[in-house]
Amino acid sequence: MPDIPVTVVALLCVAALAAGWIDAVVGGGGLLLLPALLLGLPSATPAVYALGTNKAIAIVGTTGAAVTYTRGAPVDVGTAVRIGLAALAGSSAGAFFAAGMSTDVLKPVIMVVLLGVAAFVILRPAFGTAPASGPATRRQKLAAIGLAGLGIGFYDGLIGPGTGTFLVLALTAVLRLDLVTASATAKIVNCCTNAGALAMFAWQGTVLWRFAALLAVFNLAGGTLGARTALKQGSGFVRAVLLTVVFALVANLAYEQWPA
Numbered sequence: 001m002p003d004i005p006v007t008v009v010a011l012l013c014v015a016a017l018a019a020g021w022i023d024a025v026v027g028g029g030g031l032l033l034l035p036a037l038l039l040g041l042p043s044a045t046p047a048v049y050a051l052g053t054n055k056a057i058a059i060v061g062t063t064g065a066a067v068t069y070t071r072g073a074p075v076d077v078g079t080a081v082r083i084g085l086a087a088l089a090g091s092s093a094g095a096f097f098a099a100g101m102s103t104d105v106l107k108p109v110i111m112v113v114l115l116g117v118a119a120f121v122i123l124r125p126a127f128g129t130a131p132a133s134g135p136a137t138r139r140q141k142l143a144a145i146g147l148a149g150l151g152i153g154f155y156d157g158l159i160g161p162g163t164g165t166f167l168v169l170a171l172t173a174v175l176r177l178d179l180v181t182a183s184a185t186a187k188i189v190n191c192c193t194n195a196g197a198l199a200m201f202a203w204q205g206t207v208l209w210r211f212a213a214l215l216a217v218f219n220l221a222g223g224t225l226g227a228r229t230a231l232k233q234g235s236g237f238v239r240a241v242l243l244t245v246v247f248a249l250v251a252n253l254a255y256e257q258w259p260a
Contacts, residue, residue: 020222024065027164052201061223068227069184084192086149094157
């Protein structure tokens, strides 16, 4: 365990709980947890340890949310795993190209896309509220593997923030899912991508395992509670949280691009 004051540890536990809840409902929990870790860990700790520890925490909460969702939502687990494996390949490719590319060029584009998404969701109140009309066709599944898997996976490796939110939006649009089922499917995809990233961080030895284990307990509680809340409240509630997270993501990217 790193040498951290008890009050800071307590605040990080609360952050892990809240991040798990947000991530389970609509994705984007990393927007809260990763900055909290960067601030809470001793200043001499390399940032890569925050990244590795964050993945060790997040995979526990994501798995708990995925299990809760599959018990209460009509999730096609096979399709979700296929998308997840494609996302794993895409994120690996994105990470490879990230080494030689300035993401500062892409962040303004992502902000514009997110604002466009927010406008679309606001102007289309019925988006993601109707239940799926039937099983997805083969063409829809292939499109989801390409867009939500390879495409968003590549973005995850290249830039990262908001991947879960993009997954929910893509799965809703391509597979014609309601927002609750899309969130459930996104959690299974996230389990695959988190596992790949965690394996790499573990191999590099950049995970604070005992510290991660403590925060993972709270993240698991938040993820399970978030999934239950989404299942109980329905797509209208998820839509409201989705818009909140989208605007928070835009603000976060804008701050990173043009710090005060």
